[in-house]
Amino acid sequence: MKSILFFSESLDGGGAEGALERLIDNLNPGKWRISVVSETDGEMRIPFMKAHAKYHPFIHKNFNNNPIKELINRIILTGSVKLPPSVVRRLYVRGRQDVEVASCEGYATKIISSSTNKKSVKIAYIHTDFAHNHWSLEAYKDAAEEKSCYERLDHIICVSESIREAFVNTYGLREKTIVLYNIFEDKKIKSMGEEEPAVPVKSMNRPVFVLAGSFLKVKGFDRFVRVAARLRDDGFGFSAIIMGMGYERDELEKLIAEKKLENRISLYEYQSNPYAIIKNADAFVCSSYSEGYSTVITEAVILGKPVITTRCSGMEEIFGERECGIICENDEDSLYAALKSVLEDPNLLKKFAAESEIRSADFKKEIRAAAINEFYENLEKK
Secondary structure (H helix, E strand, O other), X not given: OEEEEEEEOOOOOOHHHHHHHHHHHHOOOOOEEEEEEEEEOOOOOHHHHHHHOEEEEEEOOOOOOOHHHHHHHHHHHHHHHHOOHHHHHHHHOOOOOOEEEEOOOOHHHHHHHOOOOOOXXXXXXEOOOOOOOOXXXXXXXXXXXXXXXXXXXXXXXXXXXXXXXXXXXXXXXXXXXXXXXXXXXXXXXXXXXXXXXXXXXXXXXXXXXXXXXOOOHHHOHHHXXXXXXXXXXXXXXXXXXXXXXXXXXXXXXXXXXXXXXXXXXXXXXXXXOHHHHHHHOOEEEEOOOOOOOOHHHHHHHXXXXXXXXXXXXXXXXXHOOOXXXXXXOOOHHHHXXXXXXXXXXXXXXXXXXXXXXXXXXXXXXXXXXXXHHHHHHOOOOO
């Protein structure tokens, strides 16, 4: 049995974190001893990690607000950024593994690439579009440092073909890259979609649009609000639900109030069962400026829902050969035109839903899990 380490800066509610959870859940249990390291205990996905792996955080969350513990935690987290990656590894990443994996670009890749274990296979995942949302540079002095980290790795796993092309166009290294699509629990998603939704989506004015993701600028929720105001002013009836988490929620609430859309748009925190809400809505909307291979868009297609999305990485790959909805240009006017078209012709939503239902059959967990296990079980140190 081989040992494998996954390092993730966060284990909260993001798409990359969810992808890591499903990966670990579907690795062949007879083949691996799994370890997981992250910065902070107490986050959303950590109970799962503790149940399925040997888990170790940099710090334990200060639930009692002890000022001394808070100070110590702050020093540790600050030090983990300021210290050389090799020192951070010695302090917090224990043991020697056969395989070491950075679950996401940025800081995690920096830590894994610093490994001095010459016998381990070193891997990094890329979930972001380096052409349009190269946020991972924040973890490095410059692009040259980031590229040098990727050069030290054995494999770079991209979660879509478009993400792979963006990375290769940025740094080259095509020979190290491979595309492995994320696993989705399609049966579980469909089953949870049949449950009673936790928010009053069924009683809202139709059609109901649903959006989900972190409350961050890159998700474009603000431009959806502006588009919604234009559509209302044009006389269209509709409702919208935005589900998410993050510190920028307050700004979004202010914009909704400014546009006098409180009776049209409802904000909710992250929901334990978002699938029932999506299933009972009329369409899923993605207003993002940039995406990787969108988890929630894929989940919406698995649920057989129409999708209206701005053009981001991975969208064509998610739709495949089916017309699951509208992929509009990535600007406010195009999003407005796309939403207006389905409000003017509700039959479009029925057509897109039928196409999504057909496409959903292509996301079976067993197919993607088999491909991922084949990759990991055939790893050899180069």
